Amino acid sequence: MSGSVPTGFKAVLKELLRTKTGLAGIIMLVPIIAMAIAAPLVAPLSVVKQWSNPLYWQNNPRDAMPIWVSWLLGKNLPQTVWLHLKRVEITPKKAVYVGTIDYTYDDYPSELRLYLISEEHIDQVWIKVTVYRPDGLALVLYNSSLSLYSVKSGEYKGVIYLSTSGEVSSELARQLRRIEGNVPPVVVPEVAVFSKACPEMASEGCGVLKGRYLVKVEISPPGNYKVVFVAFGKVYGLFGTDDMRRDIALGILWGAPIALAFGVIASVWTVFIQAFLGSLGAWYGSKVDELIQRLADIMLVLPLLPLLILIDFLYRLTVWDLLLVIMVFSIAGVVTKTVRPLTLQIASEQYIEAALSYGASKMRILLRYILPRELPYLIALTVMNVPGYIFLEAALCMLGLGEPELPTWGRILSDAWYAGAAYHGYWWWILTPAGFIAWTAIAFALIGYALDKIVNPRLREL
Numbered sequence: 001m002s003g004s005v006p007t008g009f010k011a012v013l014k015e016l017l018r019t020k021t022g023l024a025g026i027i028m029l030v031p032i033i034a035m036a037i038a039a040p041l042v043a044p045l046s047v048v049k050q051w052s053n054p055l056y057w058q059n060n061p062r063d064a065m066p067i068w069v070s071w072l073l074g075k076n077l078p079q080t081v082w083l084h085l086k087r088v089e090i091t092p093k094k095a096v097y098v099g100t101i102d103y104t105y106d107d108y109p110s111e112l113r114l115y116l117i118s119e120e121h122i123d124q125v126w127i128k129v130t131v132y133r134p135d136g137l138a139l140v141l142y143n144s145s146l147s148l149y150s151v152k153s154g155e156y157k158g159v160i161y162l163s164t165s166g167e168v169s170s171e172l173a174r175q176l177r178r179i180e181g182n183v184p185p186v187v188v189p190e191v192a193v194f195s196k197a198c199p200e201m202a203s204e205g206c207g208v209l210k211g212r213y214l215v216k217v218e219i220s221p222p223g224n225y226k227v228v229f230v231a232f233g234k235v236y237g238l239f240g241t242d243d244m245r246r247d248i249a250l251g252i253l254w255g256a257p258i259a260l261a262f263g264v265i266a267s268v269w270t271v272f273i274q275a276f277l278g279s280l281g282a283w284y285g286s287k288v289d290e291l292i293q294r295l296a297d298i299m300l301v302l303p304l305l306p307l308l309i310l311i312d313f314l315y316r317l318t319v320w321d322l323l324l325v326i327m328v329f330s331i332a333g334v335v336t337k338t339v340r341p342l343t344l345q346i347a348s349e350q351y352i353e354a355a356l357s358y359g360a361s362k363m364r365i366l367l368r369y370i371l372p373r374e375l376p377y378l379i380a381l382t383v384m385n386v387p388g389y390i391f392l393e394a395a396l397c398m399l400g401l402g403e404p405e406l407p408t409w410g411r412i413l414s415d416a417w418y419a420g421a422a423y424h425g426y427w428w429w430i431l432t433p434a435g436f437i438a439w440t441a442i443a444f445a446l447i448g449y450a451l452d453k454i455v456n457p458r459l460r461e462l
Contacts, residue, residue: 012455062110085227273332279343317402384449394413398410
């Protein structure tokens with residue numbers, strides 16, 4: 001292979017695609033770029049702004065595994081079932097709504113909930129919720145009053161959290177004692193309702209009772225209501241949900257453009273501004289070189305991470321503010337020093353001396369001849385530096401820096417850490433963002449390594 005360095009974008013790209021590492025890196029990077037492009041199309045910015053609003057995600061199951069886990073485990077894990085009940089009877093005293101669920105899953109729901117919506121101004125209703133099981137057993141889940149609150153103009157809503165209501169648990173315990181005798185004081189409603197009849201059906205269950213369930217809701221006073229019974233599942237979406245019911249897939253999707261923007265902008269700025277200053281000092285020499293080298297020494301010894309923590313503590317920075325601070329403190333550094341001998345080597349070549357003899361200014365020679373010669377090396381260095389800044393953004397989020405309202409891979413990892421995801425076994429919450437961070441970093445590292453071999457003939461494969 002020739003020892004010359006390819007020039008021009010097409011030549012470098014062609015050479016990059018011929019290397020195994022470069023091709024692998026590009027293949028790995030393509031889906032990340034596609035995600036970055038698709039993010040605003042799939043999930044508009046209005047969705048991103050709701051990332052820290054728990055009310056926005058209430059229709060999702062909590063801590064649900066990815067949906068493909070069912071296939072992986074060979075079990076039909078439950079997905080969320082939304083049952084819209086129909087009115088079948090209305091009298092002067094009450095309205096009756098019914099609906100059926102064909103439950104074929106191999107596990108219990110994670111949560112039960114009932115929504116009641118009215119277009120009439122009603123402050124309170126009396127409601128009775130009964131579930132008729134496939135084995136003929138009828139269980140009354142709720143038989144009490146329910147307060148409705150105004151959601152928007154002309155709509156009033158009430159919610160019964162059946163799985164977390166002490167009243168529901170007590171009512172079920174009373175009924176199960178008549179059926180099975182000794183029943184523990186703590187009853188898990190979603191297990192009791194969907195379990196085969198046995199002494200342990202109150203909490204542990206004796207296996208899922210599959211079949212058709214009929215849900216009957218009686219409401220007084222009668223009216224035109226919308227009644228929805230929800231059995232939340234244990235799997236949801238491509239990457240599951242977290243403890244705030246947020247769809248992790250949306251966070252991962254929006255994390256791609258943020259990670260790429262943060263890493264690429266920081267790396268491009270750091271490499272090129274430092275390279276320009278290093279070349280400027282080496283070319284002009286004397287006091288200019290001395291000043292730039294001393295600035296680089298100061299920047300190298302400054303503790304960047306403690307400074308970022310201090311500034312964030314004082315001003316509460318966003319992720320883009322953090323990027324700006326990093327750029328300010330990276331105006332000079334390692335690249336400033338490493339590019340200096342390269343500049344001196346280029347400056348000693350004959351065509352530079354010829355340009356000087358023709359009367360070209362020093363700045364023109366720097367911009368037109370020296371920096372373009374360094375460009376291939378700088379591009380390779382830029383690509384190789386991107387993973388470091390992606391890891392830095394994730395580390396800053398893990399430390400609580402930046403804005404919590406913006407979903408980034410680092411922020412998702414941080415939330416998982418503080419919620420004890422590892423302790424509770426929510427592996428998808430940890431492995432998904434960590435996997436994408438590692439995937440993107442490896443992709444840039446492979447491309448950077450291939451570029452380094454292309455622009456540095458001594459590292460090329462024979």
